Amino acid sequence: MSYTFPVTRTTHPKPRPADETKLGFCNYFTDHMFVMDWDEGQGWHDGRIVPHEPLLIEPASCVLHYAQMMFEGMKAYRTPTGEIMLFRPDMNIKRMARTAERMCIPELPGDLFLDAVKAVVAEDSDWVPTAPGTAMYIRPFIFGDEVSFSVLPAKHYRFLIILSPCGSYYAANDGGLTTTRIYVQDKYIRAARGGTGYAKVGGNYGGGMRASKDAMQYNCKDVLWLDAAEHKYVEEIGTSNAFFRINDEVITAPLDSGTILPGITRDSVIQLLKHFGVKVSERKLAIDDVKKASEDGTLQEIFASGTAAVISPIGWLCCEGKDYQVADGKVGPIAQKLYDTLYGMQTGTVEDFMGWTYPLGLKK
Ligand code: COI
Numbered sequence: 179m180s181y182t183f184p185v186t187r188t189t190h191p192k193p194r195p196a197d198e199t200k201l202g203f204c205n206y207f208t209d210h211m212f213v214m215d216w217d218e219g220q221g222w223h224d225g226r227i228v229p230h231e232p233l234l235i236e237p238a239s240c241v242l243h244y245a246q247m248m249f250e251g252m253k254a255y256r257t258p259t260g261e262i263m264l265f266r267p268d269m270n271i272k273r274m275a276r277t278a279e280r281m282c283i284p285e286l287p288g289d290l291f292l293d294a295v296k297a298v299v300a301e302d303s304d305w306v307p308t309a310p311g312t313a314m315y316i317r318p319f320i321f322g323d324e325v326s327f328s329v330l331p332a333k334h335y336r337f338l339i340i341l342s343p344c345g346s347y348y349a350a351n352d353g354g355l356t357t358t359r360i361y362v363q364d365k366y367i368r369a370a371r372g373g374t375g376y377a378k379v380g381g382n383y384g385g386g387m388r389a390s391k392d393a394m395q396y397n398c399k400d401v402l403w404l405d406a407a408e409h410k411y412v413e414e415i416g417t418s419n420a421f422f423r424i425n426d427e428v429i430t431a432p433l434d435s436g437t438i439l440p441g442i443t444r445d446s447v448i449q450l451l452k453h454f455g456v457k458v459s460e461r462k463l464a465i466d467d468v469k470k471a472s473e474d475g476t477l478q479e480i481f482a483s484g485t486a487a488v489i490s491p492i493g494w495l496c497c498e499g500k501d502y503q504v505a506d507g508k509v510g511p512i513a514q515k516l517y518d519t520l521y522g523m524q525t526g527t528v529e530d531f532m533g534w535t536y537p538l539g540l541k542k
Contacts, residue, residue, distance in 0.1 A: 181293040185301060188229035195343060198309035203486060204342040208302035212294045212339040216284050225294055227301050230340060240332050241321040245381045248277040249319035251485040254299050256306045257526030264536040265524050267292055269442040277377040282331035283320055296538055298339050303540045307343040311354065315344045347417055347486040348399055355509045355517055357493030360415060361393030362465060363401040370406035375437035390416050396496045404465055411462045413437060418484030419444035422463055423512055424471045432460040443483040447516055472502035479510030489517040
């Protein structure tokens with residue numbers, strides 16, 4: 179089934195960002211957004227594209243009190259020929275379904291979701307940036323806005339998609355790769371078994387802000403979370419999944435605990451490493467083994483992966499007040515190769531040998 183949506187164009191188009199090399203992450207939003215409603219008995223209805231503007235929301239809306247919401251993150255990329263491409267949108271659709279089930283949010287049909295993304299990106303296609311390291315971040319989200327203080331699933335929801343031309347989350351000033359310092363969080367936890375760790379929900383991030391703020395006091399950009407039960411095994415980084423290269427094996431936390439976000443970039447990294455012939459394992463890795471590897475010289479690389487973070491190399495871990503350097507503290511070869519391949523595929527400068535890109539047919 180294919181969907182079309184009415185468009186109300188803005189009468190006040192915004193000025194474009196003056197310098198595409200200094201976009202940062204989600205500092206600018208485009209002229210339009212997608213909005214759709216869900217009501218009991220009616221399902222999803224009235225999808226529409228409207229000017230990007232503040233929402234009217236009743237203060238007693240349940241999302242403002244009990245956080246029944248979910249979101250996704252994806253990007254639209256500009257190729258050298260002017261085409262615009264998405265990256266593995268089928269994976270966003272699958273993850274949305276799992277998150278919706280966990281949050282008791284009505285499922286959004288995948289073809290409706292994709293048509294909505296395509297329609298709003300088409301409307302603001304001239305906002306997709308071209309500078310190296312940039313893309314247009316797409317943030318679909320759904321929230322319950324029934325006026326109710328019952329701790330029960332809402333009877334009315336809104337689905338929105340907003341767009342932002344951006345650089346990567348931890349970008350260097352030139353849009354290229356740089357290493358960051360990450361704080362190993364040993365006091366707070368992100369997600370426990372049976373919780374919402376695998377789902378893309380605001381609460382996972384809101385609950386992590388105390389830890390990220392504390393990390394900044396140690397001059398760290400973010401936190402590396404440890405498992406909730408024992409504070410022993412590495413899990414993920416504040417905004418992204420984490421990979422460790424030790425003795426030529428690349429290790430990332432397995433998904434079976436249900437505490438790890440199943441990142442689309444994470445999955446792509448695993449598949450690319452296999453394709454490159456690099457040994458890659460989804461297995462538990464103790465933070466003590468990472469520290470030991472830093473000390474005995476076998477820790478070759480650590481990097482974060484995510485839609486927002488892309489591939490972000492880590493040069494130092496700060497753990498209980500002590501610094502553990504990752505190799506020479508510089509960008510490692512595997513992280514660089516993954517970044518070049520992934521971002522190259524996404525922007526059409528490297529052949530898409532995995533069949534992951536999704537051209538929108540929107541040439542300028
Ligand atoms: C993304 O990578 O799309 C995310 O949602 C991470 C976000 C918390 C910055």
